Amino acid sequence: MDLELLFSEQHTLNDTIMKSFYWIAIVIAFMSIAHRGYAQMSISYPMDRAVFQRCEWGGSRASFYVAGQCMLGNQQYALQMKITELFATNGSTKSVYQDWTTFVSSTPFGGLFKRYVQLPGGLFNIEVRAAVGAVSYATANVRVGVGEVYLIAGQSNAQGATNTSALSQSPYEGVVSDLYFSDCSDEIPTYPSLMPIWYGYPIATQGATNWCYPKLGNNIVDQTGVPVAFFNGAQSGTHVGNWTESMYGGGTLNLNNDTQFICQKPGQPYTAFRNIMNFYGSLFGTRGVLWHQGETDSQRSTTTADYQTKLTDLINKARSDFGQPSLGWYVSKATYDYAFRNFDGHNGDPTWQDVVTAQTSVANANRQGPSTDNVGIPRADGRVHFGGTQLADLANAWSNSNITIGTPICANQMPDLEVTKNPDGSYTLTGDSSPQYTSWMWVNDNNRPVGGNVIHNGRVYSNVTSSNSYRYYAKTAEGNYVVSQRVTLPLPAGTARMAVSVLEKAENYGSQLKLSPNPVVEQLIVEHTIPDDRDVQIDVVNQQGQRVGVAVGNKQRISPGKYAVDVG
Incomplete structure (x- = not known):
């Protein structure tokens, strides 16, 4: 199961009279090894056969994100990437540029992934697979050029x-x-x-x-x-x-x-x-x-x-x-x-x-x-x-006119896309907040953002309930467009963490929290390094918001230490 640590100060209804207490919610997504079946993996960015202008390292390289989604549900897996260089003439294999390398060690939230890649000039086949050990459950590839x-x-x-x-x-x-x-x-x-x-x-x-x-x-x-x-x-x-x-x-x-x-x-x-x-x-x-x-x-x-x-x-x-x-x-x-x-x-x-x-x-x-x-x-x-x-x-x-000489312009990078599953089962899709973007246009699948294709304008798209694929286009003040990766909803079973709006990151309160093992199947060890004794409650919550394990209950006063949570 995938884990996220959160820490918050929670007040009672009459917090002007009653003492506040601190609690820690460990929001998890249950994963178990399921039987092997037809896998679903997609790379939604970059698009197949994209060529990025070589512009970095003295004009010899380009960098970009490889992003997509694995739709395997109730499954523990790692994500691995392999990059093979091809001849730009006929597309045949030239050499293995990077053999299978793990870039996500455990099932990512929603099956969504992105990986920053920098490559030299050339034509490449980039493969991504979901794997458990040496067993591949899902594979996708995209052909990308730097030139x-x-x-x-x-x-x-x-x-x-x-x-x-x-x-x-x-x-x-x-x-x-x-x-x-x-x-x-x-x-x-x-x-x-x-x-x-x-x-x-x-x-x-x-x-x-x-x-x-x-x-x-x-x-x-x-x-x-x-x-x-x-x-x-x-x-x-x-x-x-x-x-x-x-x-x-x-x-x-x-x-x-x-x-x-x-x-x-x-x-x-x-x-x-x-x-x-x-x-x-x-x-x-x-x-x-x-x-x-x-x-x-x-x-x-x-x-x-x-x-x-x-x-x-x-x-x-x-x-x-x-x-x-x-x-x-x-x-x-x-x-x-x-x-x-x-x-x-x-x-x-x-x-x-x-x-x-x-x-x-x-x-x-x-x-x-x-x-x-x-x-x-x-x-x-x-x-x-x-x-x-x-x-x-x-x-x-x-x-013969030396048109490969001159100052190149680098591609604009793919913008971020965040997905949150809400307690009522709907989703919130959030676009990149970088200041260069002035507008965000959400579309289904690969539609372009014109006319009736635009299903929502604005950076945050809330209360999304339709089963469909979504991405957005962001636009800069100059009018330049970038496009996000695609997310398919509903997220695959067992990979969606619940959103808890009142929680904040634990480090905001000076605490240090550690999990092991991660991912976890049966028993989770939560280690607290807290500056002083505090009243805390430690819960394990599944993706439906249901409490499935308690390490410390009844808002006990605890000291720094390790606490076990049975989650099997």
């Missing part, structure tokens, strides 16, 4: 065009994105479902195709040996002014200045990009933004000063909205559109050097992307878009 995470912004040659043929390129096992497409959505993405970015798969949330990114990811894996994730917030047809005009929520006009641009929604295209930054960038961290844009500004004959000012303003706004002033921005030099060669001032040149000059200046102040005006000429669509094998050329141009 490079990129956000994408710009126009169609960043988003991915649909009017040219795709690149026949299979991604490595460690080259992933979220399988979610929602063009110019005002809402945050769904709970991530990460997979290798095969042909026909989108790149969340704006990437309608996988474009050049399987090849680019493979190149980075070949260069570094670490996995890669991409999240796409680009939008076709945009000029730089569309981005700056929409970044404060306003409307922006199309190229001909006669209609609201993008889905007839004010705030686009910037809102969709900000969503991937505040969501994926917060959950996984990022190396920075891959910016490929400028072809529409070639048609507009945008001046050097105008482009440079607007792109600089956009970068600064994104850094502010992300709360990361060092967010990297890898600026490509891109203006080629053959259809614009005879526009004002072009004189037959399909590129626009005024914008190239501005892009070069901004790149010099930030991070260099590739120069692509001479890549894949003539373009596959006869105008502007890459296609087929040209996408491999585009990917090679990006991977």
Whole structure:
């Protein structure tokens, strides 16, 4: 049985007259070894195939929590973890990074667990099992990477065009994105479902195709040996002014200045990009933004000063909205559109050097992307878009631009989730109280916190009685999201401690209390080291609040010592 020591001063109804007394309640959860059956174990954080940006130890490691729940009831078990390194190319086993190691020695409250892990760059399979001795009762695993995470912004040659043929390129096992497409959505993405970015798969949330990114990811894996994730917030047809005009929520006009641009929604295209930054960038961290844009500004004959000012303003706004002033921005030099060669001032040149000059200046102040005006000429669509094998050329141009160099942004850590079982059988779910969080949104299972999916707003969710799975999203002042582990209710039998609201920690009163053995099956030894004699009562209480054992009764005055409690 799992044990928790509590100590309190309790007053009678007329405590102004009668002397108060101290008592100690030992709140326990009975556990017995049950017959072996089908076990239930889940890892609810991180999500499978997540890639965390390597950012610690000089940019070589990342840390995160592995969290989940074991639904074995009436069972004593330890929790153990094994970590195996995999090849990021094909996912096969490379080596055992950490063999089975116990990280929880006895059945945790509610079967809930979390373990802080720090790993070097690479792809890993993390296994968690509930075990009694050498016997495994339940096992779950999750595949997790520590590598490079990129956000994408710009126009169609960043988003991915649909009017040219795709690149026949299979991604490595460690080259992933979220399988979610929602063009110019005002809402945050769904709970991530990460997979290798095969042909026909989108790149969340704006990437309608996988474009050049399987090849680019493979190149980075070949260069570094670490996995890669991409999240796409680009939008076709945009000029730089569309981005700056929409970044404060306003409307922006199309190229001909006669209609609201993008889905007839004010705030686009910037809102969709900000969503991937505040969501994926917060959950996984990022190396920075891959910016490929400028072809529409070639048609507009945008001046050097105008482009440079607007792109600089956009970068600064994104850094502010992300709360990361060092967010990297890898600026490509891109203006080629053959259809614009005879526009004002072009004189037959399909590129626009005024914008190239501005892009070069901004790149010099930030991070260099590739120069692509001479890549894949003539373009596959006869105008502007890459296609087929040209996408491999585009990917090679990006991977040859040192985009794995730059100040990385670490992922925000998973927030805490506390569960209390109340005397009436309901539960109270409590979110993380850290000051950076300004709102908490509770959902069932893996729903996203929008509209009717939000079942409760606020850090504390009380009187929960429905049998379901719960987690919450917390949001910072900048708008960055984090997501908690999942808890399934009701908690498995024999693992839920009762809440006793009037009790406080024993150390608050200067006492020291020790239990042995822990966990306990039959007899518990309670050792008191109390500074002076006090009137105490020592009870053992099960999860229904029923007294099942008494070490010292009738509020006796006791001295320091050891007391036995039969709990079998």
